[in-house]
Amino acid sequence: MTVVDATATVPSRVVIVDDDALFRDLVTRNLTDNGYQVRAFGDGPSMLATPNTEAEIILLDWIMPGMTGIEVLRRLRARDCATPVIFLTILTDQIYEEAALLGGAIDFVEKSRSFSILLKRIEVALAGTKAPAAQRPGEAPAHCAVQLFDDSRRISWKGRQIGLTLTEYSVVRHMVEHAGCDLSYRELYDIVHGEGFVSGYGEVGYRTNVRALIKRVRQKFRDADAGFDRIENYPGFGYRWRDDAPP
Amino acid sequence: MRLRDLRQNVLRSVTVKLAFLPLIFVSIPLIVYAQLKLADDRKMELLRDSVVQQDRLIVEVLKPFIEKFGQDTPQELQNTLQRLASSGTNVKLLYRPNRPKAKSFYYIASAPALSPADLDRERDQLGRLGIFSRLATCHQTSNLAVRLTNPTGIEEMLTSITSVSTKTGCWAIVTARTLPTFLHIVTAKPFWQTTSLRTAAIVYGLSAVIVVWLFVDIWRSIAQFRAAARALRLHGANVTAFRDANRIPEFSPVAEDFDALVVALTESQAMLKRAAEETAHAFKLPLAIIVQALEPLKRNLPTSNSEVRRSVALIEHSAQRLDGLVSAARDLDQASAEALYPHRWVMNLSAYVEKLLAEFGRNSRWKLRLAIEPGIEVLANEDVIELAVENLLDNAFSFAPPGSTITIALYGEEEAAVLAVGDEGPGVAPHLLEKIFERHYSNRPVELVGTGGSSPPSDHFGLGLWIVRRHVEGVGGSVCAKPNRPRGLTVVVRLPLAAGRPAIWREARDGRR
Numbered sequence: 001m002t003v004v005d006a007t008a009t010v011p012s013r014v015v016i017v018d019d020d021a022l023f024r025d026l027v028t029r030n031l032t033d034n035g036y037q038v039r040a041f042g043d044g045p046s047m048l049a050t051p052n053t054e055a056e057i058i059l060l061d062w063i064m065p066g067m068t069g070i071e072v073l074r075r076l077r078a079r080d081c082a083t084p085v086i087f088l089t090i091l092t093d094q095i096y097e098e099a100a101l102l103g104g105a106i107d108f109v110e111k112s113r114s115f116s117i118l119l120k121r122i123e124v125a126l127a128g129t130k131a132p133a134a135q136r137p138g139e140a141p142a143h144c145a146v147q148l149f150d151d152s153r154r155i156s157w158k159g160r161q162i163g164l165t166l167t168e169y170s171v172v173r174h175m176v177e178h179a180g181c182d183l184s185y186r187e188l189y190d191i192v193h194g195e196g197f198v199s200g201y202g203e204v205g206y207r208t209n210v211r212a213l214i215k216r217v218r219q220k221f222r223d224a225d226a227g228f229d230r231i232e233n234y235p236g237f238g239y240r241w242r243d244d245a246p247p
Numbered sequence: 248m249r250l251r252d253l254r255q256n257v258l259r260s261v262t263v264k265l266a267f268l269p270l271i272f273v274s275i276p277l278i279v280y281a282q283l284k285l286a287d288d289r290k291m292e293l294l295r296d297s298v299v300q301q302d303r304l305i306v307e308v309l310k311p312f313i314e315k316f317g318q319d320t321p322q323e324l325q326n327t328l329q330r331l332a333s334s335g336t337n338v339k340l341l342y343r344p345n346r347p348k349a350k351s352f353y354y355i356a357s358a359p360a361l362s363p364a365d366l367d368r369e370r371d372q373l374g375r376l377g378i379f380s381r382l383a384t385c386h387q388t389s390n391l392a393v394r395l396t397n398p399t400g401i402e403e404m405l406t407s408i409t410s411v412s413t414k415t416g417c418w419a420i421v422t423a424r425t426l427p428t429f430l431h432i433v434t435a436k437p438f439w440q441t442t443s444l445r446t447a448a449i450v451y452g453l454s455a456v457i458v459v460w461l462f463v464d465i466w467r468s469i470a471q472f473r474a475a476a477r478a479l480r481l482h483g484a485n486v487t488a489f490r491d492a493n494r495i496p497e498f499s500p501v502a503e504d505f506d507a508l509v510v511a512l513t514e515s516q517a518m519l520k521r522a523a524e525e526t527a528h529a530f531k532l533p534l535a536i537i538v539q540a541l542e543p544l545k546r547n548l549p550t551s552n553s554e555v556r557r558s559v560a561l562i563e564h565s566a567q568r569l570d571g572l573v574s575a576a577r578d579l580d581q582a583s584a585e586a587l588y589p590h591r592w593v594m595n596l597s598a599y600v601e602k603l604l605a606e607f608g609r610n611s612r613w614k615l616r617l618a619i620e621p622g623i624e625v626l627a628n629e630d631v632i633e634l635a636v637e638n639l640l641d642n643a644f645s646f647a648p649p650g651s652t653i654t655i656a657l658y659g660e661e662e663a664a665v666l667a668v669g670d671e672g673p674g675v676a677p678h679l680l681e682k683i684f685e686r687h688y689s690n691r692p693v694e695l696v697g698t699g700g701s702s703p704p705s706d707h708f709g710l711g712l713w714i715v716r717r718h719v720e721g722v723g724g725s726v727c728a729k730p731n732r733p734r735g736l737t738v739v740v741r742l743p744l745a746a747g748r749p750a751i752w753r754e755a756r757d758g759r760r
């Protein structure tokens with residue numbers, strides 16, 4: 001019945017902080033069923049006050065009585081606790097996501113997404129931290145302008161590090177892997193919000209979300225290289241990473 | 248209509264009135280001065296005329312006495328002379344007998360009276376001044392303006408000399424005015440130099456300065472009031488309170504009302520956004536629990552029971568669909584709230600649209616025809632323009648058959664910038680041109696419309712044009728659709744031109760961003 005993470009010899013420890021008891025218990029149970037060792041807290045202060053809460057990953061709700069998730073994150077970082085934090089919240093506004101990533105969170109997942117998406121994100125996050133710090137160029141050969149470092153989920157453009165979030169990294173990686181190919185909004189959106197999410201319900205959301213993400217990514221590249229123009233719109237369809245080869 | 252507006256504006260403008268004010272204040276003294284000058288000139292003329300008349304009168308009165316000189320006693324002539332000479336007017340009577348040897352005049356009488364010795368001396372003085380040489384013929388009158396200090400030390404001005412010829416000789420009647428009298432007549436101060444008029448002029452000047460200063464102050468206060476209102480509109484209530492920025496006490500109630508209005512507007516905008524988020528939050532929590540609760544259920548389902556598996560899959564599917572709908576509703580509500588009090592400033596639409604289009608890169612499937620007039624500045628914000636351009640292009644590309652031409656035109660009209668995106672797709676029937684902007688309305692063939700259900704998912708939900716209109720109207724623009732020539736649809740966005748807007752609109756971006 002219980003599926004244990006085959007790659008891990010010791011079960012990964014997850015801390016979840018959420019004020020909704022029902023949701024907290026369900027996620028705890030689902031994670032436990034998937035082989036994680038879970039400790040659950042109803043609010044930030046009780047988690048911060050409890051000793052021995054070391055974990056490989058922390059899931060934080062945003063809106064909680066007493067102390068918001070972003071404040072919990074701030075206090076954790078102030079204590080030199082570098083445990084990766086994923087926000088698991090209902091707030092989906094871009095500003096919350098940006099604030100969370102700026103505060104040091106590595107991901108931002110909407111509560112109402114299916115459990116498999118959450119699981120996938122946790123796995124991705126854990127894979128990132130477990131990997132050695134060595135920066136081994138990933139997909140692209142060293143002479144290319146763009147270099148991907150899958151292990152640390154970092155990217156460099158013309159030798160300069162580009163600070164991308166996990167989802168941004170995933171999107172850029174996907175585009176670079178399919179350089180020269182047209183990628184639809186939908187395809188990119190699925191990367192942002194997790195594979196397996198049945199598309200088609202976002203009505204307004206997904207195009208706007210993908211556009212906002214691409215705009216952000218472009219800006220980050222342009223901060224490092226003002227002449228960056230590799231990401232092109234594919235009218236009415238999506239985007240593409242322009243191939244290195246001259247036209 | 249526009250001429251009337253212009254006239255109204257000019258008539259009511261404080262600035263125009265202020266410009267006229269100095270003109271009025273300067274022209275009134277000029278008119279008054281011209282009138283006084285005219286009166287002055289007439290007065291002087293009259294005065295001089297009266298001197299001449301007086302002199303003539305003196306001569307006429309003396310003539311009979313001269314005619315019968317020798318018959319009366321010299322004292323009688325002297326008395327007459329004294330009577331004629333009023334204060335300030337002096338008369339001198341001289342005589343030259345008709346004898347071959349007599350070349351010079353003898354003093355006969357003088358008023359006021361002088362001693363014989365003084366008379367002689369004065370006669371010599373007159374002779375030296377060449378007065379007598381003017382009487383070569385003894386039949387003439389000449390007006391004089393000769394200054395003389397007589398032997399008694401009195402200064403006088405000789406005004407005329409008249410010669411009267413008799414049988415025995417030639418008489419010379421010299422009239423003079425004492426210098427103060429003469430000066431009073433000829434150099435009488437003009438009106439405008441009198442003390443009373445000068446005082447009046449100073450009072451007038453002062454009041455003019457005060458009135459102009461008052462007007463300038465009012466004008467500046469109004470300008471400042473206007474600037475405060477605009478700053479508030481552009482930078483938001485958190486930067487300045489209108490009441491504090493205003494310095495005219497009389498406008499305080501207006502400023503306070505305005506403040507209250509802005510606060511109400513921004514608060515209701517924030518409230519609408521918060522309400523949208525809270526509603527979404529409230530709906531999504533139970534959904535999240537449903538989704539999480541399904542997990543153990545899914546895991547423990549017997550693989551054999553496909554009926555139950557299908558039911559669980561449907562529950563999960565629907566929960567996710569509901570989640571998407573809740574998100575969409577929240578996004579739309581927040582967009583509506585944003586449009587309540589939009590952020591806008593002067594932006595170069597031409598440059599921004601070109602930049603957006605450059606991002607579209609190479610394109611082989613459609614022909615893009617661009618006609619972008621450079622340098623068009625509008626009141627809007629970049630986010631709205633990006634959203635509008637992307638949605639309009641998406642819409643055009645989704646209808647346009649490959650190989651067809653998509654036209655993007657940007658040009659300035661009288662008061663608006665026009666951004667038109669035209670495609671050569673199937674177009675829209677005239678009676679539906681307005682309907683395509685309605686929420687959830689789509690003119691697409693059914694198979695292309697996203698149902699989100701069992702049919703293949705599509706990207707289109709009939710929201711693109713609705714969103715464009717909502718946002719463009721939010722920054723004071725308008726959107727409409729018309730048939731494209733020769734076929735297809737053109738969507739036309741009109742945005743208020745920035746031309747002529749004060750500089751403060753240009754700074755707005757920095758204030759708001």
